[in-house]
Amino acid sequence: MxxxxxxxxxxxxxxxxxxxxxxxxxxxxxxxxxxxxxxxxxxxxxxxxxxxxxxxxxxxxxxxxxxxxxxxxxETYEYLTRVSQIPRPERIRSDSSSRPDNLWGFPSYALEEAWREKRLSHLWQIATEPILNDYWTPRAGTVFRGLEREAKRIxxxxxxxxxxxxxxxxxxxxxxxxxxxxxxxxxxxxxxxxxxxxxxxxxxxxGLKFLPDLQDFRERHRDYTRVVNAYERHEHVYEALKTRPGVVMVRGGGIVASRVLQRLMDDREEFGLQTQIVHIFRTFVTGSHGPNVFMRRKGGHGWAYQGFNYPKSVWGGQLKARMRKLEGEDRKKLYQDIGGTNTPKRRRWQQQMAKGRRENWYHAFQGMVDKVEPGPDGRLISHVRSSNGRIQQYVSDFIIDCTGLEAxxxxxxxxxxxxxxxxxxxxxxxxxxxxxxxxxxxxxxxxxxxxxxxxxxxxxxxxxxxxxxxxxxxxxxxxxxxxxxxxxxxxxxxxxxxxxxxxxxxxxx
Amino acid sequence: MVPTLFGRIQTRLFLLATVGLAVTALIVPVLPGTGDAELADLYRTAVAVLAAVAVLGVAWEFVYHALMQFRWEKDWPTLFGLLTLINEGLLVWALLALEAIPGVAVNPPAAAFWTHFLAVWLAVWLVANGPMRVPFIRWRFRGGRLV
Incomplete structure (x- = not known):
């Protein structure tokens, strides 16, 4: 009652x-x-x-x-990771010694997983990251299990x-x-x-904010199934693509965009799908970028590459020490220099995208979307303006907003x-x-x-x-x-x- | 690791003075190829080598710090912390050969030097990459500074 x-x-x-x-x-x-x-x-x-x-x-x-x-x-973290395509067995984007269930960060998650699974490969990866290997990152499930144990303990x-x-x-x-x-x-x-x-x-x-053009489309056409946010449940998109071929537009250049792309590409491979992917970057990064040789981040094919959300030294090294002394505009400037959307350069993702480019089913473009409207056949038409002022129209069956704008x-x-x-x-x-x-x-x-x-x-x-x-x-x-x-x-x-x-x-x- | 320059230096000196000395104390009696040299002389030499690694290391840290500036993340990957044993070990070995390290009582054979050097280096590297955080919870957030 x-x-x-x-x-x-x-x-x-x-x-x-x-x-x-x-x-x-x-x-x-x-x-x-x-x-x-x-x-x-x-x-x-x-x-x-x-x-x-x-x-x-x-x-x-x-x-x-x-x-x-x-x-x-x-609870909230697990919800957000799950809908943005990181279920418990998948790995999150976090350092091995960032353990919310262990304030010492020792033993690191890599040591723990190596011990539990009796596998030395975890240790080899953690010892050689990021030079010979991708950064080692923990499974979402490892994190949640550890939190539960610690919550009981305290x-x-x-x-x-x-x-x-x-x-x-x-x-x-x-x-x-x-x-x-x-x-x-x-x-x-x-x-x-x-x-x-x-x-x-x-x-x-x-709170999460939608891209204005997508919010506008959803409200005007009351369509909440074809235009979705990656941080809300959108499993129906992947299910629909299994029943008939379709075009998906992905918007954004961060970790969630990478995850969503991986899901689309994994499904393509596993179920033999014909999904076409159109990927729109507002800022299209073509190579290393930054103000000078001492502040240059790697990038390419649209993406800015970085292991974690911030350059590593913000958690204890030089950047942490430097920012601690800055006020006002100086602080803002350094935030801008180290900011910008980015994603890790993981070998598996690179291989998948290279295959997509080669086989002509993954297409990445720079552009700002002016508006989205329904086409005559009921599909979605995005009007995209590129930095040189040219306007192109892209047709898709779904749009997944991975920009993660914050309110x-x-x-x-x-x-x-x-x-x-x-x-x-x-x-x-x-x-x-x-x-x-x-x-x-x-x-x-x-x-x-x-x-x-x-x-x-x-x-x-x-x-x-x-x-x-x-x-x-x-x-x-x-x-x-x-x-x-x-x-x-x-x-x-x-x-x-x-x-x-x-x-x-x-x-x- | 994400050290600052002073953090690097403090961590090196602290770990050599603790972990380094402890490993030295344990390993010197069983070093290979030392023949019939006096144990006291062997200890004196091993401590002199350790001191050389510490003193030269302060200079090396400036070099590493400068190299790190070319890295976007301003980090020092775990692997680098291990591989730098090559340059540092070779320099100390060369200086030993030139008899340029003060306090050395017996010039150690290669097997003894490298066994000692590697054991200390590995132990320091392992402790710096984990157990150090157990007693010193603020150390990793201060770029490796202890004070």
């Missing part, structure tokens, strides 16, 4: 309009208050690695809560509170109120409040509220401006602190925020800052080593 939401204990107009709340205001609204020193909002991998760090630093479960609308930290589910977080507001006297809407039937009041000294936001991507952070309700009421500012890239230790600038409240990590903070002093290792780097900065503030003890070499043994033997922290 579906119960209607309770009407007691809801936000009042007074609360909505006040940026800083008193305890009395919240009580007067009938919203029950739970006291807990640290809450993390999100419940995905960003929240998980942060509480994992803090648990290992020695914080007990009754001092932290994870506020989330998902049951497991990997008693993750003892800290999880289900619900939708509505906002975080400063509290008069220090700290914050985090307002949660519990699932229907689980609470006697419409909202509950968590009163905490510290808040951590790891709410993930604010503005204000599309996320909690972040929008934080910008409006919490004193948060935007960084040079328009996301949340955070300190080097990931405290959101302008949001301090008395002796309390509010931190954020993940995609919402891209553009800060540390670039690789929306990656496994980036989330762990943020978690370490946050845990060390919390130690400075006395919330926990900073972990030194001895505790680290003894905790590692506990991890290795799967003993509780």
């Amino acid at each position: 579906h119960s209607s939401p309770p009407i007691r204990g809801d936000l009042t107009p007074e609360l909505l309009q006040t940026s800083q709340w008193t305890d009395e205001q919240v009580s007067a609204a009938g919203i029950p208050i739970h006291d807990i020193p640290f809450v993390t909002v999100g419940g995905g991998i960003g929240s998980f690695v942060t509480v994992d760090y803090l648990r290992i630093y020695g914080v007990p479960t009754d001092r932290m809560r994870v506020l989330s609308n998902i049951d497991t930290p990997w 008693s993750y589910w003892d800290m999880l509170v289900k619900g939708q977080v509505r906002m975080v507001r400063k509290r008069v006297g220090g700290g914050y109120f985090t307002i949660l809407t519990p699932p229907d039937g689980l609470s006697e009041t419409r909202r509950v409040a968590f009163r905490s000294q510290y808040v951590h936001l790891a709410v993930g991507y604010p 503005d952070i204000a599309e996320h309700r909690v972040l929008a509220d934080l910008l409006q009421h919490g004193g948060a500012e935007r960084n040079p890239l328009g996301r949340l401006e955070v300190e080097r230790h990931f405290e959101v600038k302008g949001t301090a409240s008395g002796d309390g602190a509010l931190y954020a990590s993940g995609a919402a903070t891209l553009g800060g002093y540390f670039p690789g925020v929306d990656t496994f290792l980036g989330l762990q780097i943020a978690a370490q900065e946050i845990a060390d800052d919390l130690a400075r503030r006395g919330f926990c003890k900073k972990m030194g070499p001895f505790r680290s080593t003894s905790q590692w043994f506990k991890w290795a033997f799967n003993k509780a922290v």
Whole structure:
């Protein structure tokens, strides 16, 4: 039975309009208050690695809560990887020692897979990457299995509170109120409040944006089956191609485009299909590119090639050290220099595309799409303008948008509220401006602190925020800052080593 | 690895002083071809070689750092960390032959030198590529700096 939401204990107009709340205001609204020193909002991998760090630093479960609308930290990530063509047995684009289930990154995933499968080839590949081999990357399933083990080990589910977080507001006297809407039937009041000294936001991507021309087509023609986004379920496209030959237009030059192409090409090979692929790059890279000989990335056939989402040294080397010192326009400039859509140069993909070019079923072009419209035979016509101004029309049966445009952070309700009421500012890239230790600038409240990590903070002093290792780097900065503030003890070499043994033997922290 | 210049130097010196010395202590008594040389002299020589690898290594790190600047990722692949034993080993061997390394008590035969050198190099390389992160959780995010 579906119960209607309770009407007691809801936000009042007074609360909505006040940026800083008193305890009395919240009580007067009938919203029950739970006291807990640290809450993390999100419940995905960003929240998980942060509480994992803090648990290992020695914080007990009754001092932290994870506020989330998902049951497991990997739920959203697994959904996104699965629909974008990385089911559990396939490999994700991530370094072997970026382990969200192991803050030491040792043993790396490659060692673990080599041990489990008793295969030395994993070790040979990891020792010779990326010179003699492609970068070794873990299977999605290996990552999820490890997360599950670690979540159990740190008693993750003892800290999880289900619900939708509505906002975080400063509290008069220090700290914050985090307002949660519990699932229907689980609470006697419409909202509950968590009163905490510290808040951590790891709410993930604010949302996906469609390419404007594709959004326009979908809305005008109410056609959601032939024009699809790679980050939504689109298995029907591959199924339809198995029943009759078709033309697929792929848009985008990143990792998801590579994955979707691989699926199309694998199916072509496995089922003997006649699929034709038209691939449109907005920026068509023809070779090595970059401002000077010391900043030159490889590329070709449309793609910019790079092992991972960022040049490797953003996670600990030169680029990390350099970006940490930059402000404003200088920072933005370096982001531009190292940015741009890219994909790894994997040998298998190169072979498949070369075969497609040779056999004339894979065609890549540069172009901007002006509009998409239905043709007389019901197929899709894309009007593509190339950089020399020529307009071409391409006919296809399906269009798969692999561009992965991200929405503005204000599309996320909690972040929008934080910008409006919490004193948060935007960084040079328009996301949340955070300190080097990931405290959101302008949001301090008395002796309390509010931190954020993940995609919402891209553009800060540390670039690789929306990656496994980036989330762990943020978690370490946050845990060390919390130690400075006395919330926990900073972990030194001895505790680290003894905790590692506990991890290795799967003993509780 | 993704080292910074100071990170490289600190990591090298630290690992040679810990892992390098430990391996040296264990391996010197069983080095091949040392004949009837005194154990104390062998130890003195091995430590002198280790010191040479450390001191020359600081200069080598500047070279590697400069070469790394041509890499887009500004990384130093695991394989490079292993293969650089060739140039570094040959240089130390050549300097030994020229008697240019101070503190050497007995000029070691090739078998002894290369066994010692390879054992130390492999151990340092293996530790740097994993176990080092167990006690030092901030090390890899600071480009290999310990302080």
